[in-house]
Amino acid sequence: MFTFTPIGYVRSSYKTTQEIPKGLGAEHKAEGRLEILPEFEAGLTDIEGFSHLFVIWIFDRSEGFDLLGTPPSDNRAHGVFATRSPRRPNPIGLSVVELLGRKGTVLHVRGLDMLDGTPILDIKPYLSSIPTESLRRGWLAEAEARKQK
Numbered sequence: 001m002f003t004f005t006p007i008g009y010v011r012s013s014y015k016t017t018q019e020i021p022k023g024l025g026a027e028h029k030a031e032g033r034l035e036i037l038p039e040f041e042a043g044l045t046d047i048e049g050f051s052h053l054f055v056i057w058i059f060d061r062s063e064g065f066d067l068l069g070t071p072p073s074d075n076r077a078h079g080v081f082a083t084r085s086p087r088r089p090n091p092i093g094l095s096v097v098e099l100l101g102r103k104g105t106v107l108h109v110r111g112l113d114m115l116d117g118t119p120i121l122d123i124k125p126y127l128s129s130i131p132t133e134s135l136r137r138g139w140l141a142e143a144e145a146r147k148q149k
């Protein structure tokens, strides 16, 4: 077993999951804040230099899991580890956000898809060295192609 302690909380305008854009073509442009607890402030040193961050967080308002599920972006079932479903064996979320600025322990960000009050477990700078041409988008690319027909 592992025990994690939140390093902070998301402040977003989303109070219910229905308010968060979903499905094919959904864009996450919502701005909000990552409020980090004072005891972790030193850990934010030099974060301003990064344009984007990985935010690792807990689906604290999700219960249980489904190994197979039909996501909002398709009408076919897929394995939970091939989706970003909130209903997972370990309810951990991962979002990439744009860092707009920092004031002390508060990070202003764009691209939130989390409910207000979501506990944050960790933050890391977003770095990707994978060339676009090497990326495959699996069933999502097929669902997008079907939609365009």
Ligand SMILES: C[S@@+](CC[C@H](N)C(=O)[O-])C[C@H]1O[C@@H](n2cnc3c(N)ncnc32)[C@H](O)[C@@H]1O
Residues within 6 Å of the ligand: 017, 018, 020, 021, 022, 058, 059, 060, 061, 062, 084, 085, 086, 092, 093, 094, 095, 096, 113, 114, 115, 118, 119
């Ligand atoms: C599809 S998940 C993707 C989350 C993240 N980008 C990821 O890939 O892990 C996003 C959805 O999770 C749900 N959600 C957001 N915050 C949540 C929370 N704190 N607890 C439970 N569900 C949440 C909302 O329905 C939202 O549309």
